[in-house]
Amino acid sequence: MADERHGRLEAVTDHGQETRSLVFALDAPLRFAPGQFVSCLIPHDGARIVRPYTIASNPEESERIELLLDRVPGGPGSGWLFALPLGGQLAFTGPWGVFTLERAPDAEAVFVAIGTGIAPIRPMLHRASSSATRPLRLLYATTNPVYRDELAALPGVTLELIPPAGVVDAVRARWVDADADRSRRFFLCGVGGVVPRLRDLLRGAGYERRAVQYERW
Amino acid sequence: MAKLTVRHERGEPEQLIEFDPRAAPFQHDGRPASILDVMLGHGAFLEHACGGSCACTTCHVVVREGAAALSPAEENEEDMLDRAVGLTPTSRLGCQAVVEDPDAEIVVVVPRHTVNLVSGTHG
Numbered sequence: 001m002a003d004e005r006h007g008r009l010e011a012v013t014d015h016g017q018e019t020r021s022l023v024f025a026l027d028a029p030l031r032f033a034p035g036q037f038v039s040c041l042i043p044h045d046g047a048r049i050v051r052p053y054t055i056a057s058n059p060e061e062s063e064r065i066e067l068l069l070d071r072v073p074g075g076p077g078s079g080w081l082f083a084l085p086l087g088g089q090l091a092f093t094g095p096w097g098v099f100t101l102e103r104a105p106d107a108e109a110v111f112v113a114i115g116t117g118i119a120p121i122r123p124m125l126h127r128a129s130s131s132a133t134r135p136l137r138l139l140y141a142t143t144n145p146v147y148r149d150e151l152a153a154l155p156g157v158t159l160e161l162i163p164p165a166g167v168v169d170a171v172r173a174r175w176v177d178a179d180a181d182r183s184r185r186f187f188l189c190g191v192g193g194v195v196p197r198l199r200d201l202l203r204g205a206g207y208e209r210r211a212v213q214y215e216r217w
Numbered sequence: 218m219a220k221l222t223v224r225h226e227r228g229e230p231e232q233l234i235e236f237d238p239r240a241a242p243f244q245h246d247g248r249p250a251s252i253l254d255v256m257l258g259h260g261a262f263l264e265h266a267c268g269g270s271c272a273c274t275t276c277h278v279v280v281r282e283g284a285a286a287l288s289p290a291e292e293n294e295e296d297m298l299d300r301a302v303g304l305t306p307t308s309r310l311g312c313q314a315v316v317e318d319p320d321a322e323i324v325v326v327v328p329r330h331t332v333n334l335v336s337g338t339h340g
Contacts, residue, residue, distance in 0.1 A: 002264065002266070037266075037267070037272075037273075039266045039267070039268070049245070049268070050246065050265065050266070050267075050268045051268060052266065052267045052268055052270075052272060052273075093266060094266060096266035096267065096273050096275060097266075097267070097272065097273050098273065098274060098297065098300035099272075196292070196293065199292075209296075210299070214296075215272060216271075216272070216293070217270075217272070
């Protein structure tokens with residue numbers, strides 16, 4: 001088994017009724033890459049189940065991590081985390097995951113976040129913004145734009161907010177139909193089948209496989 | 218009955234699991250009758266940091282025998298494997314490779330390393 005780590009719930013921010021940020025102070029600094037997740041060990045029915053949650057904060061703040069999540073009806077992971085009181089302890093392993101961005105791409109980069117899919121993209125954009133020489137575009141498909149003002153203020157970042165239902169058409173109009181440039185890099189994240197639909201749309205339009213990175217929840 | 222032999226590069230003892238894939242799921246993580254499901258449901262540990270949902274590479278295994286008895290890899294799995302340490306032509310993700318033949322005889326090796334990709338330049 002991977003080494004078990006612990007955090008103490010230090011702060012809670014509600015973004016509407018069903019979306020919440022949880023900040024945990026860690027037992028020791030955690031080294032991670034923007035986009036990685038931790039595997040939370042959630043007490044459930046006398047045992048522990050594994051639920052992955054992406055780290056929404058920056059690796060430079062290594063003594064605490066922020067998790068952003070929606071309450072899933074009947075979901076044991078989010079239900080337990082939403083009920084955790086300030087000071088409560090979280091056990092986890094990690095960091096894990098390969099949906100990461102270590103430095104600004106050398107081509108125009110497009111980040112597509114659907115809802116709380118903004119979680120890995122937030123630290124990616126902070127990292128990319130610090131060294132970007134090419135445009136960084138964030139298409140944020142949500143009705144609850146958590147972190148909007150913070151991300152819009154990052155140097156080099158252009159943020160566009162759209163309704164979730166319009167995300168496939170918006171991507172097609174901007175980066176498939178509008179021009180023949182296929183040098184862009186894409187980072188897609190969100191819940192459900194829309195993520196592989198976007199992947200297939202972009203790869204089918206001629207973008208290289210490895211130029212389209214994604215994480216589907 | 219199907220047979221799954223598990224060998225470990227790190228040197229743990231070899232394990233032989235006999236099972237009926239039609240009786241799956243054997244527990245709650247990974248696709249039913251996947252190598253991960255079979256192993257966890259029979260007391261054999263396999264790392265699965267994302268909970269068995271094809272969102273990481275920690276359940277990477279190398280299939281030595283019986284690959285034809287497994288479900289073919291889909292694009293999500295191929296994309297994940299692309300980032301696995303020690304990728305081989307017969308690499309699979311344990312959470313996605315489903316044992317489809319009830320008489321399958323499969324041999325897998327659990328590699329020494331799982332990906333725990335960390336930036337080396339930022340504390």
